[in-house]
Amino acid sequence: MSGINEATVLPRVMIAAPSGRSGKTVVSLGLMRALRRCGLEVQPFKKGPDFIDPGWHAAAAGRTGRNLDRFFMPPDLLRHVLREASAGADVCVIEAAMGFYDGLDAQGSTSSAEIAKATGTPVILVLDVTRMTRTAGAVVMGMRDFDPDVRIAGVILNKVRGERQRSLVSEVIERMCGVPVVGAVSKDGCMGVPDRHLGLVTSAEAADRERMLDGMAAHVERCVDMDAVLSIARSASPVTGGAQGAPIALDGCRAVTRAAIGVMRDEAFSFYYPENLEALERAGAQLVFVDSMRDAMLPGNLDGLYIGGGFPEEFACRLAANADMRVSVRERIEGGMPVFAECGGLLYLGRTLTYRGRTHSMVGALGFDSVMCDAQRAHGYARGVATGAGWLSAGTVLIGHEHHHSTVVDLDPDSTFALSNERGRGVTGGCDGVCRKNVIAGYLHVNALASPDWAPSFVDAAARFHAAR
Structure with missing residues (x-):
């Protein structure tokens, strides 16, 4: 178990979006599986109280999916869980929830942005550019400037219809916002997971799960600069602090069976x-x-x-x-x-x-x-x-x-x-x-x-x- 005051070098990135239904889950799954296919140990996390997405994360990454939640965990405990769960991992991928700044109130309490700030995690935005060109720059600029303590380190365009749109949107974002576009994911039937009333179907129910995940990974590998993603993850500052007397240490200790x-x-x-x-x-x-x-x-x-x-x-x-x-x-x-x-x-x-x-x-x-x-x-x-x-x-x-x-x-x-x-x-x-x-x-x-x-x-x-x- 890491010492309370030690600083841990932990490459990590949060995959977020301006709103829900932007494609961050399938992009996250594709990235996790693609990084794993590169031979890396990938530790997945999900922001918020969720069981279904972490199950898919575990299937994609080959490691138990964990949750990070500010309603459940003060900042020190967040960092503790991040560090302990990531022991032995080469990189962490944190999937955000809803819109990046959305929380319980006008201050954004419990938002994904709070998780990013508390853990010092750089953020890559997944931006659905359906029927959008120059306006994408305004969206990214607003996301970048809304909270100066957040670091928007890259953008992945999603649902791109062609080379012209990709080139135009990328130029606007990089020129006007100074944020690199590290991927442009085209529309593809492989980038989807069946869902129902509580969200996605569970990974255990998907008979063709491995084929789906490998398809997502292959598409992400074609559309995303994986080296740029890893560079952003490796730019994350060391994780410092921890939870003194944390109620659970993720170190495998077991009590005498009662x-x-x-x-x-x-x-x-x-x-x-x-x-x-x-x-x-x-x-x-x-x-x-x-x-x-x-x-x-x-x-x-x-x-x-x-x-x-x-x-x-x-x-x-x-x-x-x-x-x-x-x-x-x-x-x-x-x-x-x-x-x-x-x-x-x-x-x-x-x-x-x-x-x-x-x-x-x-x-x-x-x-x-x-x-x-x-x-x-x-x-x-x-x-x-x-x-x-x-x-x-x-x-x-x-x-x-x-x-x-x-x-x-x-x-x-x-x-x-x-x-x-x-x-x-x-x-x-x-x-x-x-x-x-x-x-x-x-x-x-x-x-x-x-x-x-x-x-x-x-x-x-x-x-x-x-x-x-």
Whole structure:
């Protein structure tokens, strides 16, 4: 692990854009895979609370994708995560989110620009130049001058229609803004990933994922000056500082095992921050991975169960068809096993899930039904304070985010909740974390870096259950 006051030489670059849907994800994926094909170790990062893009990043780069988020991490912890996760890497690629300066408020709190400034990372803008020539210079000049503490080090033009447009736009940007154009990506069918209501489909679901990523890399190699990108990355100043007493050190240390916690991880449930799983292990959990659709039942040695978010609605038929697993989960819950379920996991534990006019039986351990909606029901950061119900001690703070298109209906009127929300919608009326037996199930996707008491509390509950068996 790096020393707190050491300066670490870490080549890095942020791929950002003036707005969402500009193509920064596919350009980032193409760059990551192209750099990897050059023989470099590439560490990917995603700005903000996101599970899907980091999964694609990991597939492209061959290293675990990490998140950098100012709502979850103060600047010192951002730098700590950047340094520790990048051990052994030759270059880091950070994909920004939304518009580069967009945040929670007019000051741009939690924006990608804040991440770039806190980490001293040079920025390459991906600029969609559809139906644009000279105006592109005005956009880049505004992005460059809006915050003098940000370094816009290069531009990659996207969706370029031909040589004339490329030449004209490049001349304007370089002459008027003094920012080099390091690439001009032409429109191509390979530069796209299928998406759905929460964003891209997950990398695990893409049968032709490797072909897609190699196609993106080949197109980026043709259209982008890779040497110029690496030069920008290598111009980044050393990363200094770190998080004294950081809640998670990404150094592989493990505590003595105190309990076995199952993690339901498959195509239906794939939304897990790697830091959450590492935090559970550091608190003394042995993680046992479970497949909700292929395994017949939960392993007999489990002392707890973690069910993350994902797309249970897309796999509802298969989840319902695995009745033995649903019965196994319900019986373990009735027996008092501690469970923590987030969003998709919440839906799985209810009675039924209705999607596209079809209703599917779920576990039935919690007293409600759920319905998928066309419109987004919640999207944003969340903060809940434990009420004392369940295995979370009163006053424990959980911080994370919500992002879902579902709603809970026909909730049992005597339901209790583990969390009172200070921010976020929760399940109902500002409450989250439906509690029954030893289950806590809500819409909040907890982040262990921002919620250092979560993992120890969960493992403590599982250890107590183990001792009582």
